[in-house]
Amino acid sequence: MEHRIVVLGAGYTGAVVAGRLAKRLHRADVHITLVNPEPDFVERVRLHQLAAGQELRPRPFEEMFAGTGVKLRLARVTAVDADAKTVTLAPAPTGDRGDRPQTGPRTELAYDTLVYALGSGWHDGGVRGAAEHAHEVSSRPGAHRLRERLAALAAGGSVTVVGGGLTGLEAATEFAEARPDLDVHLAARGVLGDWLSEKGRAHVRRVLDGLGVTVHEHASVEAVEADRVTTGDGRTVPADVTVWTTGFAVHPIARATTLEHTDNGQIVVDSTMRSVSHPDVYAVGDAAMAMGPGDKPLRMSCASGIPMAWQAADALAARLTGAEVPGIGIRYTQQCVSLGRTNGLIQFVTADDRAVERALTGRTAARYKEMVCKGAAWSVANPTLGLPTRRRRVAHQETPDRARAATAA
Structure with missing residues (x-):
């Protein structure tokens, strides 16, 4: 059986x-x-x-x-x-x-x-208006909806990415690079890249500045409306499109x-x-x-x-x-961040995922990140790393329910 x-x-x-x-x-x-x-x-x-x-x-x-x-x-x-x-x-x-x-x-x-x-x-965190007005990039339907919304946005329109983690950084830089005619903002709850090394933080800030992304630090978003987000300290950030990447x-x-x-x-x-x-x-x-x-x-x-x-x-x-x-x-070796198609950051980490000072940046990091993404997809289609080529036979141990069903049949 x-x-x-x-x-x-x-x-x-x-x-x-x-x-x-x-x-x-x-x-x-x-x-x-x-x-x-x-x-x-x-x-x-x-x-x-x-x-x-x-x-x-x-x-x-x-x-x-x-x-x-x-x-x-x-x-x-x-x-x-x-x-x-x-x-x-x-x-x-x-x-x-x-x-x-x-x-x-x-x-x-x-x-x-x-x-x-x-x-x-995606998780809206219970923030007022997030479920109604924010977009997400954690699912393909969500990414398609956001794609259509961004394509319809006229030059000068504002896009605010909420969340300064890996997904937020990748989304903000990708949108700013693909649509330099848009006004892109990134709202981070704490200091930008506070989990990265000093070298990593400095590189991320340079890339965002170069792409014209406005960074709002210590900006805990507490409300999302159709054209803006509001932070806990009363700041208002323009957002014709809000992208939610907080977790x-x-x-x-x-x-x-x-x-x-x-x-x-x-x-x-x-x-x-x-x-x-x-x-x-x-x-x-x-x-x-x-x-x-x-x-x-x-x-x-x-x-x-x-x-x-x-x-x-x-x-x-x-x-x-x-x-x-x-x-x-299972241990960690690196955190890979794409910063657009031609830039990136490879932040090397300890086994328990704490940043060390060593990091790759720029085009080399972008190529490295692309290799990692292709490798992840390859591992899905070729999941046999380290396996023998011969399949092993199962030592059958019938469960009581299945044994009774087989006897009744």
């Missing part, structure tokens, strides 16, 4: 897990279903480029998983019953941008092992389950990305609370998610085949 593995979400982490399991396990022993609402892979780290008017290379899952045995199920996840080991699915949205809701009957999908990789989306919120499904999770809805996992409360569930990427070097939680990022996916897939494959469970040391 095939062991049913269901992977929820086909972002960087979910797609890597599905492909890596397919390469590790004998096809006759497992049935791997990858559930995702869109038929092709979304390079989330490039969505600010899409919003700025650039075209991204399409990556259909049918091509990526051709010949692997992975079955793609186009659907939207509405619930997970971790005790009954079922997932409830609804029809996937339709339309070119995947933003047209579709009605239809809901179905249940049973699993023996679940890999939860539903990721995260991410994890998918809400896990919070409604019996899985042990944090207050923000992340599933608590051990060092192999296995749920601490339900051993038949693994969680990876932004959806998981995993500890990294220095006993600090791994941050929500592609840099964390892909090695988490390797660890989960390899641990699950080992347990199913009776092999020794491997350990992958």
Whole structure:
């Protein structure tokens, strides 16, 4: 009887897990279903480029998983019953941008092992007017909506990016470079680049100044209107378009389950990305609370998610085949920031993600960042780094429920 593995979400982490399991396990022993609402892979780290008017290379899952045995199920996840080991699915949205809701009957999908990789989306922080007036670049539909809004904005129009983190820096510089006729602002809660080294901060400031971006430091935005944002100290920043990049919120499904999770809805996992409360569930990427070097939680990022996916897939494959469970040391080496198409910053960091003084800047950093983005996409389509070419057989251990069902049949 095939062991049913269901992977929820086909972002960087979910797609890597599905492909890596397919390469590790004998096809006759497992049935791997990858559930995702869109038929092709979304390079989330490039969505600010899409919003700025650039075209991204399409990556259909049918091509990526051709010949692997992975079955793609186009659907939207509405619930997970971790005790009954079922997932409830609804029809996937339709339309070119995947933003047209579709009605239809809901179905249940049973699993023996679940890999939860539903990721995260934008988080408005409860700020007044943000949900109504701000745009986001954490999803492809959101990036398309912002792209259309920016394209319609006349010369001299104002764009304010709220959030001075990695996404905010990349968005502000991309928009300013692509549309030098616009008045671009960046509102940072604290000092610009306060997590970077002195060299990194200085470079970021030079690039923003060169692109004509107006930086507002210590600017905690407390209200968003159709044409402006207002900070906590009463400052008003013009904003015909507001782009919200202050942080991410994890998918809400896990919070409604019996899985042990944090207050923000992340599933608590051990060092192999296995749920601490339900051993038949693994969680990876932004959806998981995993500890990294220095006993600090791994941050929500592609840099964390892909090695988490390797660890989960390899641990699950080992347990199913009776092999020794491997350990992958997840540590940080760098933070990569694109600052437009021809400039960038590679901030080198300690294992626990603290900036050191060493950094690459300029065109060299831009090429480096591009290589990292291409490498992340390559790892999704080629998830077999360090794996033997021969698939291992699963040591079947029927669950009581499945054994009873087989006997009744």
